[in-house]
Amino acid sequence: MRGRGRGRGRGRYRRVARMLEPALLLLLHHGPAHGYTLMERLGEFGLEGLNPSVVYRVLRDMESQGWVSSTWDEETTQGPPRRVYSLTALGDEVLGWSVQDLQAARAMIDHLLGVYSQHMEEGEGEYHN
């Protein structure tokens, strides 16, 4: 068995992961920020409780793509040096594309939900077993 985790939860989680990049880009669209701060602000987008290494990895990957750039923060705070990420011009463009992608995704979801509620109204949903 290929064990695609049964039951609930999984689906949402994975779909959510697909929103991590857009959410980070959007947060940076507001202004530069540290990775740690970004991670905490992800809660606003329903992305709380992610493993930090996931978030940092995405940030580094986005940097290697040139969507964001980072420098080490000058001021010493309580802790090791922090990276400050900012959106690049390319990242700004990518954010625009992401928004379009998300609009398309929403349209697909709407269609599916529409068909489902239609089935419900019309009393379809006889499963044959």
Add this chain to the structure above:
Amino acid sequence: MRGRGRGRGRGRYRRVARMLEPALLLLLHHGPAHGYTLMERLGEFGLEGLNPSVVYRVLRDMESQGWVSSTWDEETTQGPPRRVYSLTALGDEVLGWSVQDLQAARAMIDHLLGVYSQHMEEGEGEYHN
């Protein structure tokens, strides 16, 4: 470099893949159908052009989870024997959960899009490079 496919397209495609299971369940909610037929009807949900083996694999996986059941079609048509898939009671329930997940996903997308257009109106989006 970990090569997370640059540029467009990828993101959408992956997000789309996450809708394959719900779409198949919904199609089967309408009534039993062959894998091949299902594959063709996926176009209605914006899921055209998928590699057949992907669709068949998901169907078999869903069967191993007990969400759908299949039998070989009696009637001989042009081609090898075909499987007929139908939704099980469990599959019907899973479809309901999927719908809830999708509603939640839509809410998240709406929120993100809302924040984005707010930024746009307020003239944010200074990227600092």
Add this chain to the structure above:
DNA sequence: TTGACTATTGACAAATTGCACATAGTGTGG
């Protein structure tokens, strides 16, 4: 100096996906 909290990174296992190809029946044109 121990523990708690802030920050970031690395390495590896597990899960997912894409793709190329294998198999198989039926019908058609030469």
Add this chain to the structure above:
DNA sequence: CCACACTATGTGCAATTTGTCAATAGTCAA
């Protein structure tokens, strides 16, 4: 009969993505 096209489904494996665990590192307070 043979090659070819089209309908259908299944297998195997490489590549990619994701999750998890642990390492490193600095500051502060008891």
